[in-house]
Amino acid sequence: MTSSLDLPVQVGPANDPLLSVDDLRVRFASEDGPVYAVNGVSFELGASEVLAIVGESGCGKSVTAMAIPGLLPPTATVEGSIRLAGVDLLSLSPKELREVRGKDISFVFQEPMTSLNPAFTVGRQIREVLQRHEGLSKRAAQQRAVELLELVRIPAPQRRVDEYPHQLSGGMRQRVMIAMGVACGPKVLIADEPTTALDVTIQAGVLDIMRDLRTELSTAIILITHDLGVVADLADRVVVMYAGMPVEEAEIHELFAHPQHPYTNGLLRAIPHREKGVEEVARSRLAEIPGLVPSLRSEPDLCPFAPRCPRSTEICVSLRPPLEPTRPHHPTACYHPGEDS
Amino acid sequence: MGSYLVRRVGTSALVLLLASIVVFVGVRALPGDAALALAGEERDPAALAEIREKYGLNDPIVVQYLRYLGNSLQGDLGFSTRTGLDVSQIIVDRLPVTLELALLSLLVGLLIGIPAGIVAALRRGSWPDNVSNGFGLLGLSIPNFWLGLVLILVVSVQLRLLPASGYVPLLENPVQNLQRMVLPAIVLGTGLSAVLMRQMRSAMLETMSADYVRTARSKGLSERQVVLVHALRNSLITVVTVLGLQLGALISGAVITEQIFVIPGFGKLIVDGVFTRDYPVIQGVALVTVFGYVLVNLLVDLTYSFLNPRIRVSGAAS
Amino acid sequence: MRRFLRRRLSVFGLAVLVLIVALALFAPVFGDPGANDFAAVLQPPSAQHPLGTDDLGRDTLARIAHGARVSMQAGVLATLLAMAVGVPLGLIAGYYRGWADLVISRTTDLLLAFPFLILAVGLAAILGPSLRNVVIALGISALPSFIRVTRGEVLGLREQDYVAGAIADGARDVRILRRYILPNAISPLLVQATVTIPEAIIGESVLSFLGLGVQPPTPSWGTMLSAAQSFLSQAPLLAVFPGVAIALAALSFNLVGDGLRDTLDPKATR
Numbered sequence: 001m002t003s004s005l006d007l008p009v010q011v012g013p014a015n016d017p018l019l020s021v022d023d024l025r026v027r028f029a030s031e032d033g034p035v036y037a038v039n040g041v042s043f044e045l046g047a048s049e050v051l052a053i054v055g056e057s058g059c060g061k062s063v064t065a066m067a068i069p070g071l072l073p074p075t076a077t078v079e080g081s082i083r084l085a086g087v088d089l090l091s092l093s094p095k096e097l098r099e100v101r102g103k104d105i106s107f108v109f110q111e112p113m114t115s116l117n118p119a120f121t122v123g124r125q126i127r128e129v130l131q132r133h134e135g136l137s138k139r140a141a142q143q144r145a146v147e148l149l150e151l152v153r154i155p156a157p158q159r160r161v162d163e164y165p166h167q168l169s170g171g172m173r174q175r176v177m178i179a180m181g182v183a184c185g186p187k188v189l190i191a192d193e194p195t196t197a198l199d200v201t202i203q204a205g206v207l208d209i210m211r212d213l214r215t216e217l218s219t220a221i222i223l224i225t226h227d228l229g230v231v232a233d234l235a236d237r238v239v240v241m242y243a244g245m246p247v248e249e250a251e252i253h254e255l256f257a258h259p260q261h262p263y264t265n266g267l268l269r270a271i272p273h274r275e276k277g278v279e280e281v282a283r284s285r286l287a288e289i290p291g292l293v294p295s296l297r298s299e300p301d302l303c304p305f306a307p308r309c310p311r312s313t314e315i316c317v318s319l320r321p322p323l324e325p326t327r328p329h330h331p332t333a334c335y336h337p338g339e340d341s
Numbered sequence: 342m343g344s345y346l347v348r349r350v351g352t353s354a355l356v357l358l359l360a361s362i363v364v365f366v367g368v369r370a371l372p373g374d375a376a377l378a379l380a381g382e383e384r385d386p387a388a389l390a391e392i393r394e395k396y397g398l399n400d401p402i403v404v405q406y407l408r409y410l411g412n413s414l415q416g417d418l419g420f421s422t423r424t425g426l427d428v429s430q431i432i433v434d435r436l437p438v439t440l441e442l443a444l445l446s447l448l449v450g451l452l453i454g455i456p457a458g459i460v461a462a463l464r465r466g467s468w469p470d471n472v473s474n475g476f477g478l479l480g481l482s483i484p485n486f487w488l489g490l491v492l493i494l495v496v497s498v499q500l501r502l503l504p505a506s507g508y509v510p511l512l513e514n515p516v517q518n519l520q521r522m523v524l525p526a527i528v529l530g531t532g533l534s535a536v537l538m539r540q541m542r543s544a545m546l547e548t549m550s551a552d553y554v555r556t557a558r559s560k561g562l563s564e565r566q567v568v569l570v571h572a573l574r575n576s577l578i579t580v581v582t583v584l585g586l587q588l589g590a591l592i593s594g595a596v597i598t599e600q601i602f603v604i605p606g607f608g609k610l611i612v613d614g615v616f617t618r619d620y621p622v623i624q625g626v627a628l629v630t631v632f633g634y635v636l637v638n639l640l641v642d643l644t645y646s647f648l649n650p651r652i653r654v655s656g657a658a659s
Numbered sequence: 660m661r662r663f664l665r666r667r668l669s670v671f672g673l674a675v676l677v678l679i680v681a682l683a684l685f686a687p688v689f690g691d692p693g694a695n696d697f698a699a700v701l702q703p704p705s706a707q708h709p710l711g712t713d714d715l716g717r718d719t720l721a722r723i724a725h726g727a728r729v730s731m732q733a734g735v736l737a738t739l740l741a742m743a744v745g746v747p748l749g750l751i752a753g754y755y756r757g758w759a760d761l762v763i764s765r766t767t768d769l770l771l772a773f774p775f776l777i778l779a780v781g782l783a784a785i786l787g788p789s790l791r792n793v794v795i796a797l798g799i800s801a802l803p804s805f806i807r808v809t810r811g812e813v814l815g816l817r818e819q820d821y822v823a824g825a826i827a828d829g830a831r832d833v834r835i836l837r838r839y840i841l842p843n844a845i846s847p848l849l850v851q852a853t854v855t856i857p858e859a860i861i862g863e864s865v866l867s868f869l870g871l872g873v874q875p876p877t878p879s880w881g882t883m884l885s886a887a888q889s890f891l892s893q894a895p896l897l898a899v900f901p902g903v904a905i906a907l908a909a910l911s912f913n914l915v916g917d918g919l920r921d922t923l924d925p926k927a928t929r
Contacts, residue, residue, distance in 0.1 A: 071558055102561035109559075114552035119574050129560040180560070355765070360772045370785045478917075482910035484861045486868060487884060487902035494895050593776030597865055601888075611777070612869060615784045627781065631772050 480535020
């Protein structure tokens with residue numbers, strides 16, 4: 001890394017979390033009645049920490065991420081609190097929120113092909129965010145865009161900056177997205193399935209860059225993924241979500257070594273030699289668990305995983321289990337926690 | 342870009358060549374005898390035979406076609422059998438009339454259709470959306486010649502605001518010209534605006550839900566910038582591609598609009614030609630119309646490839 | 660079906676459509692469209708003539724009702740003709756590709772080089788004025804869109820696993836087209852039909868208006884408007900009723916079409 005970018009790093013007071021999400025609930029209005037997408041999610045994110053939110057598609061992890069900078073469509077109702085360095089984002093006006101977006105909180109989306117505007121050069125798309133938040137002139141922003149492309153290790157950045165998205169490879173496009181994401185030195189970078197659309201070999205390169213940026217820029221990252229390999233590579237801590245609720249939360253080694261929730265166990269089951277450690281886990285996908293994610297037509301009042309759960313008993317289908325520590329610093333929402341034998 | 346250009350121009354040239362055959366054969370398939378039409382009052386068999394010989398009507402059809410094609414390429418479209426005037430000259434005289442009508446109508450169509458489509462898409466489900474949709478459906482359903490009749494009835498006959506019909510050349514008297522062109526342009530333009538509005542609306546709805554619009558929002562851009570910079574441009578690209586096809590509707594509409602408002606343009610020329618069996622005129626007008634139509638669609642495609650960098654660089658035709 | 664019924668406008672369109680079809684079917688009930696009454700020409704609406712009379716003293720309502728027959732026939736038959744020819748051609752072009760596709764696609768391009776009405780006017784002039792020839796002219800003019808829609812669908816469906824599987828199993832082409840491809844191409848074709856019918860209805864009225872379609876004394880909405888043109892100041896309503904009839908007929912098909920599109924393709928953003 002030879003770049004000499006001088007990105008400002010603002011870290012909140014010690015012990016105070018950078019971002020805290022408390023009892024987040026998101027409901028969508030639809031033609032067939034409300035959909036309860038997120039039902040009470042709470043977590044904290046420290047400065048330059050990497051938090052992974054893991055779950056199957058439809059578990060509410062992306063909705064949670066989009067809710068943080070207020071990017072959900074108007075059909076969504078958001079309740080709870082989302083505090084960034086003490087400021088409640090849900091109480092901000094749309095105008096104030098736009099100041100936060102792209103500057104304090106930025107996004108890297110899943111599909112780099114469709115997430116970049118095909119009609120503009122990548123340089124223009126990076127410039128846009130710089131001119132918006134940093135008040136740079138066009139020329140200065142262009143210079144900065146080239147530096148940012150260099151930072152994400154795009155070869156010949158002088159030339160690439162004037163190219164259109166379709167002229168770049170998938171991996172390069174995603175690096176452009178990352179460059180755009182870190183352009184204004186955000187406190188929090190939310191990466192929604194950043195490698196899912198990429199080939200395995202290219203994934204590694206993108207993850208390398210994210211890991212380096214994290215140390216270099218001290219940006220905290222929320223990593224939304226269903227890929228345990230990505231989690232093992234990058235994350236400090238993991239929240240496992242199911243049916244719009246967190247079912248387990250733990251530090252990464254703790255989770256891989258002592259999964260408590262039967263759902264987490266199921267996710268990890270197919271991985272061989274788990275006891276050998278996290279490294280062995282890398283590059284493995286979530287195992288398929290039989291059964292379907294329940295529809296979210298009503299707010300769950302029992303354990304949503306019960307219909308698919310081998311440990312399910314009477315209580316599971318009558319009362320929703322609370323998220324409480326079953327091991328030190330390791331809360332699990334389950335009446336029958338523990339590792340599979 | 343180069344190879345795409347060559348291929349696209351080649352296809353258009355082929356279509357034009359085939360179309361010239363269709364026009365040639367089609368005109369010969371019209372009921373009636375070309376020699377009889379040429380002869381006018383003359384009914385003497387000997388004179389008819391002479392005419393056949395003189396105009397090469399006895400030659401094999403292929404020879405006739407090739408002669409016609411060669412002459413057409415040199416701008417010689419023959420002479421009107423009714424008035425004896427040079428068909429090329431008639432076309433040069435009449436073309437500006439229809440072009441003016443088409444441009445004014447396009448203006449009306451764009452000025453109403455594009456903003457209405459944008460507003461309808463952005464305020465989906467609100468009253469402006471419903472009004473636009475209702476307008477769009479009516480525009481598709483009301484035949485423009487009837488709209489013309491109703492406008493004449495209300496504006497000219499009842500209110501006596503504008504002349505009902507006729508034409509004054511633009512250069513001769515611009516005010517009188519516009520007075521007579523306003524109603525026809527509204528008639529043709531509203532139909533076009535209905536189509537454009539529907540297309541703009543669905544294109545905007547599609548781009549507004551595109552991933553890159555979400556990206557633009559995540560950068561903290563204002564809704565105005567998101568719409569005007571990121572969504573509008575991509576929506577317009579879609580609409581421009583179908584604008585060329587709309588030209589066909591515009592020409593079709595001009596045929597009947599000119600008939601109703603008695604405007605001496607292309608449409609009136611071809612219909613009058615059909616009724617007076619003026620074959621050289623029909624042939625010439627049809628040929629020039631098809632030529633213009635194919636040419637504009639070619640230009641639209643090239644504009645599209647200019648607006649859409651993906652095609653401009655890779656040369657991939659859609 | 661529930662989706663369709665939820666759209667009040669589409670239900671309204673369907674109701675109007677049923678009404679017009681009933682008008683066409685029971686046209687004789689409304690009287691003889693050719694009965695002259697020179698004692699009562701250009702009459703305004705009255706109890707005896709609910710929509711008034713024309714310049715020859717003929718009852719406008721009776722003529723509108725009989726005109727509905729012409730319009731419905733022209734719209735539906737022209738569309739059926741375009742489908743009957745266009746769908747097989749589109750199937751062949753999309754399924755066999757190669758030179759068949761080349762020939763069919765170039766022919767489509769060629770037809771599209773002529774604006775719809777120019778083509779229809781030309782064909783009607785060649786064929787001579789009659790309802791049958793109007794149907795043929797409009798049917799040919801509508802042909803390209805059906806070829807394109809069908810071809811596009813087949814190209815997409817060919818790539819589907821179940822079709823590829825059937826081809827691999829050695830199923831006969833006709834069977835594959837009938838069993839696997841055509842049923843899946845029905846929805847877009849149906850939607851295309853609801854777009855084409857109102858176009859053909861308007862097309863018939865234009866051709867008849869110009870004198871290239873149905874000939875007087877046969878009542879058609881187009882010829883009625885053509886005749887009404889001469890009496891705009893004496894009997895303005897004469898120019899109103901047939902136009903309203905055309906607009907309502909076209910509108911009802913467009914509304915039903917919009918509803919169908921919504922129902923058949925919930926993803927569409929309309």
